[in-house]
Amino acid sequence: MIAQQTRFRDLPPSLLAARLAKTAIEIEFGAAIVRVRSSLDIFVRDFQRIYGAFVVPERIPFADFHVEICAGRGLRTFLKPQSRFLIDGVQPFDPFPREQAFPHFEWGVNWCFAQRFNQHVLLHAGALALGDGAVIMAAPPGSGKSTLTAAMMLRGFRLLSDEFGVLCPRTGQLWPMLKPLALKNRSIDVIRDYAEEAILGPIYKATRKGDVAHLAPTDDSVDARRLPAHPRLVIFPSFREGAPLTTRRLPAEDAFARLAFNSFNYGVLGETSFNAVADVIDSCPAFALEYSRFDEAVESLRAMLAESTAAREAA
Amino acid sequence: MIGLGPADPCLQCLLGLLRDPRSAHSVSLADWDKTIRLARQARLLGVLAHRIQSQAECLEKVPDCVLGHLRSATAYSEHRVQMLRMELAALANALPVELPVAVLKGAAYIVQDFELARGRLPSDVDLLVSRGQLDQAEAALHDAGWVAEAGDAYVERYYREWSHELPPMRFPGHPVEVDLHHTITPVTSRLKPDTASLFANLQPVSGQRFLVLQPLDQILHAAVHLFQDSELFANLRDLVDIDGLIRAHLHSASDWQALAARARQHGFERPLWYALRYCRAWLGTAIPSDLPLAAPPAVAIQLMDWVLPRCTLPRVPDRPAEISRRIAGLFGVLRYQWLRMPPGLLLRHLTHKGLQSLRPSTAAQRNIR
Numbered sequence: 001m002i003a004q005q006t007r008f009r010d011l012p013p014s015l016l017a018a019r020l021a022k023t024a025i026e027i028e029f030g031a032a033i034v035r036v037r038s039s040l041d042i043f044v045r046d047f048q049r050i051y052g053a054f055v056v057p058e059r060i061p062f063a064d065f066h067v068e069i070c071a072g073r074g075l076r077t078f079l080k081p082q083s084r085f086l087i088d089g090v091q092p093f094d095p096f097p098r099e100q101a102f103p104h105f106e107w108g109v110n111w112c113f114a115q116r117f118n119q120h121v122l123l124h125a126g127a128l129a130l131g132d133g134a135v136i137m138a139a140p141p142g143s144g145k146s147t148l149t150a151a152m153m154l155r156g157f158r159l160l161s162d163e164f165g166v167l168c169p170r171t172g173q174l175w176p177m178l179k180p181l182a183l184k185n186r187s188i189d190v191i192r193d194y195a196e197e198a199i200l201g202p203i204y205k206a207t208r209k210g211d212v213a214h215l216a217p218t219d220d221s222v223d224a225r226r227l228p229a230h231p232r233l234v235i236f237p238s239f240r241e242g243a244p245l246t247t248r249r250l251p252a253e254d255a256f257a258r259l260a261f262n263s264f265n266y267g268v269l270g271e272t273s274f275n276a277v278a279d280v281i282d283s284c285p286a287f288a289l290e291y292s293r294f295d296e297a298v299e300s301l302r303a304m305l306a307e308s309t310a311a312r313e314a315a
Numbered sequence: 316m317i318g319l320g321p322a323d324p325c326l327q328c329l330l331g332l333l334r335d336p337r338s339a340h341s342v343s344l345a346d347w348d349k350t351i352r353l354a355r356q357a358r359l360l361g362v363l364a365h366r367i368q369s370q371a372e373c374l375e376k377v378p379d380c381v382l383g384h385l386r387s388a389t390a391y392s393e394h395r396v397q398m399l400r401m402e403l404a405a406l407a408n409a410l411p412v413e414l415p416v417a418v419l420k421g422a423a424y425i426v427q428d429f430e431l432a433r434g435r436l437p438s439d440v441d442l443l444v445s446r447g448q449l450d451q452a453e454a455a456l457h458d459a460g461w462v463a464e465a466g467d468a469y470v471e472r473y474y475r476e477w478s479h480e481l482p483p484m485r486f487p488g489h490p491v492e493v494d495l496h497h498t499i500t501p502v503t504s505r506l507k508p509d510t511a512s513l514f515a516n517l518q519p520v521s522g523q524r525f526l527v528l529q530p531l532d533q534i535l536h537a538a539v540h541l542f543q544d545s546e547l548f549a550n551l552r553d554l555v556d557i558d559g560l561i562r563a564h565l566h567s568a569s570d571w572q573a574l575a576a577r578a579r580q581h582g583f584e585r586p587l588w589y590a591l592r593y594c595r596a597w598l599g600t601a602i603p604s605d606l607p608l609a610a611p612p613a614v615a616i617q618l619m620d621w622v623l624p625r626c627t628l629p630r631v632p633d634r635p636a637e638i639s640r641r642i643a644g645l646f647g648v649l650r651y652q653w654l655r656m657p658p659g660l661l662l663r664h665l666t667h668k669g670l671q672s673l674r675p676s677t678a679a680q681r682n683i684r
Contacts, residue, residue: 033380062378062380062381063348088355089632116387118391119386267394268391269390
């Protein structure tokens with residue numbers, strides 16, 4: 001049992017580097033397993049820090065995606081080092097600068113999910129759980145969704161996902177997809193100040209999305225990676241400087257449109273995703289939440305989720 | 316059995332599943348890992364998914380994580396088929412009713428509602444009109460808003476004089492491209508089908524605006540497409556199409572005789588001969604042994620038996636391709652160009668491309684091979 005709980009942070013860096021270079025390792029995100037290979041030192045270093053809580057897999061015969069982060073080719077390697085992302089030996093997009101190998105990997109894995117994981121409805125939403133009741137956090141980019149998701153995780157919610165709300169259309173359950181949270185620009189300092197136990201990766205300057213740093217999922221979230229949760233509450237958060245905490249119940253049709261039309265594969269799944277999202281909106285109250293103070297918002301969400309879960313279980 | 320070259324054992328697993336999806340019950344999880352990847356690379360994951368999912372008794376033996384990928388591929392294929400149907404509906408509105416227009420390949424399999432279209436991932440819409448009506452069809456599409464991919468004068472000339480299709484067109488914002496053909500082999504290639512008979516035998520499909528090739532021509536077109544108009548690279552799916560067409564259309568000894576006769580009429584005996592050889596070897600297609608088809612010279616067969624497994628069959632991409640695969644791939648490319656154009660024209664084409672490659676390229680230029 002103890003052997004199964006070795007985490008990536010416990011491995012000697014040289015051993016991790018050797019495994020990543022020679023045999024590849026599997027990452028269990030929850031809904032999906034990604035097998036990754038890399039012989040880029042900078043990637044291995046950042047990977048060990050940000051994926052430190054993830055459990056070193058024993059023997060995993062089946063992976064959903066097979067990717068590699070490798071060096072650029074040709075003369076350019078010496079002039080302007082690059083990292084390339086390969087899935088099944090194919091490079092689907094242009095290389096990144098070498099020092100951004102880790103965000104390149106994160107971006108590439110997101111691409112794999114968004115393109116090839118149509119057995120689930122992929123909501124563009126975060127999800128967190130207490131017990132097996134989950135809150136879906138959906139909002140357009142820039143509204144502070146990832147920052148609030150991070151704050152909730154650091155105050156004891158179990159993270160299911162930040163970017164991908166993985167909704168199974170057959171069971172109606174949300175699966176974990178434990179990608180590290182990509183915090184942007186000001187959010188990085190906000191979260192660093194908010195919780196000293198937060199494990200943040202290096203700040204990657206001037207990526208396509210500005211400055212980015214990754215927040216590692218907590219050990220508890222990682223340990224529950226194989227446990228799905230039931231959606232019980234839908235929140236559309238927005239951050240406004242100095243605003244008092246307010247919540248406003250949304251009509252179902254409004255909440256449906258906001259949740260469904262932001263999903264990555266709503267069009268591909270058609271009727272399947274319509275029904276799955278309609279079921280969520282049918283069974284969960286939906287609120288717009290405006291906030292400026294994290295603790296207040298987090299505690300309010302804790303109470304709302306508990307109330308909605310209790311109401312559902314009583315019904 | 317024709318050797319599979321330096322292939323991973325899981326290739327046998329994929330071919331076995333295509334022949335008989337009930338073998339799914341005995342596939343180990345580690346073998347599924349590679350088999351799913353091979354199927355995806357060959358653009359056959361949706362087809363495999365459909366075949367396995369229609370066998371209820373073997374479905375319960377398939378692990379959940381594998382089922383997920385099968386479901387995903389099915390959903391994606393259904394979506395693409397829907398997009399293609401919408402494009403066909405839009406095209407039907409744009410083209411004058413009195414103009415006879417046929418659909419080829421994927422779109423034809425869909426409008427005929429063939430079993431082989433289930434789970435298949437269609438790419439473009441291929442339309443066929445007679446050369447005499449090509450301008451009218453093109454003008455109708457332009458008037459309705461379809462736009463040709465921008466190319467330079469050479470690209471235009473390449474398509475209009477030497478190819479069997481116009482530069483690809485797309486209605487802005489639509490996800491499906493449209494290729495307008497006036498015959499089924501490049502104008503410059505040595506194979507000249509009996510075009511008059513090809514058009515005279517176009518058939519209506521009940522309830523559909525578009526015509527299709529007559530059944531034997533559908534099989535021959537698929538064979539010609541693979542063995543005459545491709546670089547032989549990653550084309551297992553074309554063999555799967557041919558296998559499906561044979562199962563759909565040929566039911567008796569006289570059907571087979573008619574196929575051989577039709578192949579002779581078009582001068583397509585050799586592509587058909589090769590198609591049947593590899594369909595039988597890899598997909599278990601039932602093919603009579605006494606077909607009156609002239610076999611290629613023994614040395615050509617030996618060469619193709621060496622090239623095709625290395626070129627056409629998918630491979631597990633964890634390591635760089637073996638040198639023999641690269642040689643086979645190069646052969647496929649050279650053979651394609653050689654069959655497509657007479658030597659003088661080929662030399663000119665390659666010289667032009669060589670010079671072009673020295674300049675900054677545009678997407679349109681990269682697109683012609």
